[in-house]
Amino acid sequence: MDELWARASSSVTTDVSVASAKQYTHVVVGCGLAGLTVAVRLSEDSSNTVLCIEAGGDSRTDSRVQSLGAYGQAFGSSLDWSFKTTSQASTGTTKTIHAGKTLGGSTAINGGSWGRPDRSQIDGIGSLGNEGWSWDDLETFMKKSENSHAPNSAQSSAGAQWDSDAHGTSGPLDISFPPSMYSGPQQPAFVQGLSQALNVTQVADLSSGDVTGVVAYTQDSILPDGDRVRVSSATAYLSPVESSRSNLVVLLNYRGISIKWASGSGARATGVVAKSSATGPSTTFGASKEVIVAAGALRSPVFLESSGIGDSSILSKIGVSTKVNLPGVGRNLQEQTMNSIGTPSGSYDFGGDGPSNVIAFPNIYQLMSNASDVRSWIEANMNDWAQAQANGGFVISKESLLKQWNNTLTLLFDKKVGAVEFFGDSGYPAGGFGIDTWQMLPFSRGSIHATSASGFSRSTINPNYFSVPADMQITVAGLRGARKVLKSNAVSQALGQSESVPGFQLIPDGSNSGRYDRWASWVLDPNAGFSSVAHPIATCSMLPEADGGVVGSDFLVYHTQNVRVVDASVLPTQISAHLSATLYGIAEKAASVIAAAA
Template identity: 25%
Template sequence: MSQASITFNNLSTRLGNNRFTWITAFAFALLLRQATKGRKPKLIADARRVAREVKEGELDFDEYDVVIIGGGTAGCVLAARLSEDPSLRVLLLEAGGSGVALRETRIPVAYSLLFHTKHVYQFFTEPQDFANGKKRFWPRAKMLGGCSSINAQMAQWGSPGDFDRWGDIIGDDSWKWSNLKRYFNKFEKYVPHPDFPDVDVSVKGQEGPMKVGYFSEVSEGSKLFIKACQNVGIPFSPDFNTSKGTLGVNKVVVNATVTKILTERVGGEIRTVGVEFAKSKEGPRYRVRARKEVVLSYNAEPVLSTHLRSAFSPTILMLSGIGPSGELRKHHIPSVLDLPGVGDNLIDHPVVDLYFKNRYDDSPKHVKPSSLGDVVKFVTSTLKYFITRSGSMATNFGESAAFVRSDDRALFPESAYPEKLHDTTSSAIGPDLEIFTTPMAYKVQIYLLEHGDFTFPMHTFAIHVVLLRPRSKGTLRLKSASPWDAPAMNPTYLERPEDVHKLVRGVRLITKIARQEPLVQRLDHSDKDPLLDSDTYLKSDKELEELVRERLETLYHPTSTCRMAPLEDGGVVDSRLRVYGVKGLRVCDASIFPEIVSGHTAAAVLATAEHLADIIKADLKEGH
């Protein structure tokens, strides 16, 4: 019997009557709480109010105790938590705006409409040699909250074994599940739902600033998917976030792009002293001094905190002269510290989508209107959402999921799947595949860029397979010495053949579920449109391997490019997230993950930031 479980996996964050995205809600909930105590936080667009313009020969900076680079998933959490101490001056620098006024960040289903706007970095990977040579689109949010402002709000912690592996890799039990679980609880305020009375509320967080629960709107197809999964042998669980697995920031500066971290060498020791940033490529540079800490948080988050903005943390380190010396020489960047692991070990969750025709006209196709009828439905459903918080616009899109193991013989019998695949899971109950649904299909992002549309002309339903523990690893490198140029991102998808084979197994499982009662009654398998997967179950393994290589996309979860590991093993930060060899500099985002988690990364980034906030508070108290 499979150890995986299936569940509705929705996360809802609300502040008053307005829905904010994950971290924007988190940050502002704490900001407002602190404001009632008389410390009103400041959101600042004019850099001159917090920093001095760089002028030749001038060395005097405006000073802060902690400067946080990146208002992404981790950065906002750190800023909020550290600012609970009224004696600390904390500055949070964010390249984008606040994002709060954007309609798309306030409607759950509409988040993807921001992908091709000025609010998102239009990044692409390098051509993927093992995925038919195509580039993949890697959008990165440019606003407070980072990529948590443009995600599907799927509250999934990962497998406990993932974090036990973290603790083993770095040699620090504080990163193991038994300790880290309290940081998941710390940000969580669980909201019970009458449809799921069996959830054990006693193991849930009750006092956190972020409400976690179940959306009221779940499509009929996703409900039937769960029953179909049960019928193929995957047991149901209402909660996969169990031990069984699967404030006030003082000042926030928006529209501030960090150009480099400032360091000095004193008595043989490299010390972080501040941060340089600018509002535009041609505009003036500004500098601020950090008395105690800089935290880089640009990746999935001096603290460096980002979230794809995982792409930014190693980039800023290298632009600051911290990284592989050969890469720095290539771009004529003076080397401050040769740290070979920076930008290595890039791991992402690849996903493959299968598309089916929905017999009914109830998919949210109108989110991207393609007809007058769609426009009318878009307007009426949007109004309904803002008035009642219900209807088709209230879905988070990723509505239901199954977590399974590719070596589960109940699902993949040896007679049909004789090949033994390398076990990459973190424990005996850890999954390596996720199967999830969306109430409509959308074409791969590259199709949108080439043809200008990503929706289907008919009502659809989609089922997706995610490889949770890929073996293929890539790199992130600079393309130039300019902070305004995108880095060279090469995840090397599918370089390892077993990654392809596991995804093929996932595709096979999807085709079986799609033809299983009761879901089969909702899907029209008689439509042979070549865009649909009505007959994909008939394809050979070779044909499915080609399908995987052609359709492969990202789930937008790049990690591990500044990984927490021993220095001799390619690590960049230690167990207190301090950059090796540089005093006063830490990294806090998905780039520090020793290994990618067996689930969606945002919650793990939140817990990491909560943990680091306590670490920094303890270190400052002890005078470190």
């Protein structure tokens, strides 16, 4: 462990004079999941010199980061951007979206859960106008990132399963089953309860591309033989090479402010302007080949706008001259919402100390007995809903959004992908067992835009939660389903407890597991309602420009010669999975594309 977390000084620095003393072929803005993956891969070619600029510091030796068991302790700290939304029309309150402000980005503070979406969802990205994007193609790059470890004999005996064909075993990123994984009665009871209540069947591996079902034990981004030692993009990609790779520099505590453009009418980047504080001096770092923007879904669009790329009407408001009029920048924001139901603590033993890793993805038909009628209702209303989203400025047109929604309907109702996630939460509430529940593919769209060109002003983030009625319908269906699981014979007998959150006094049960209006009111309660899942995407969508796209299938920003975006912002639609495994694959693919273009 000490070797993994030891930090050499040759590549990582806080001294701007050290970073500015070199000339670079590539400058990467943001040293999180995607930024470090791309930077390290590009630096494998000794003819490249790569600078990665990170707004946060190096937290690799911080106890809140090192152990996955410390998940949540970094929230609200200096390691967290703690993005605040605008007051939401659905609740009258703001929400917080957590994101890592440190080397490794959110991989340094997230829950570490590992899994990929249904293969049809990656194929769906290709069908939206992205040539060359498919499951078969991206799976190669997802495997390239992995060093996946099979369960040991004890873990296999407890029920852990692993599909060797679904994983890479020679990549930089260790993916393992927790040595201290739970083996108590809550694990098999959850799996059996899903079968009894919703007819959800068990699948072996959440990385197989066929993931609609429940997995008793999932892998996490942790070392195989440590005490839940986190593996982040910083420890996996950077730590092994930082002391030996002289053509890679990582500058900490500096924020990318804007792109430096070559003179003339063409949009060719020559570097990046960076600052350590709003009032501090600026430093320009030259890039002879490319600038890669990897600041995350809630920072990359703001950086582009500050650089003159975006909707010209928005740029004029912040005093920035338009370099590329690209109205899709900052639009199409999609974020998931979570509510948790649960039982109080009982006399049973969890059989370990986690982390929690039993996950289910039921499909729409398992949650709704009237799913076909719901589809007809959505289809009858989505023209008006899409127009309202366009009128609000959240997408560039009704027609562009309808293309995305038709893809979503195909995935939900024809491909039967996971509509909702059930995350078995050992320890919530207060030592009990709960089910964290969230809709995977929201219809609502939001936006994020810069409020100034300083790079340090708070941006306007409006996820526009529950602005499309279909989202609440699916959310309530998920919560009703989760209640049924807790009421199942398997769970109630194993745990000996009944639901306490929200509880039957607040939402009486009835024939349909609680009235719709009661559930909806609880979801939107300003004090105890939903929280952000912190999976924002799509603010620099990979789509045709006419459909609100910001980058093409090669990650190149439209109408620029050498600016690319590589992070969650390019995903055009949500997926039925935690994001990390897919994003590592996207970053590996981007690194390959950029290297080939050199």
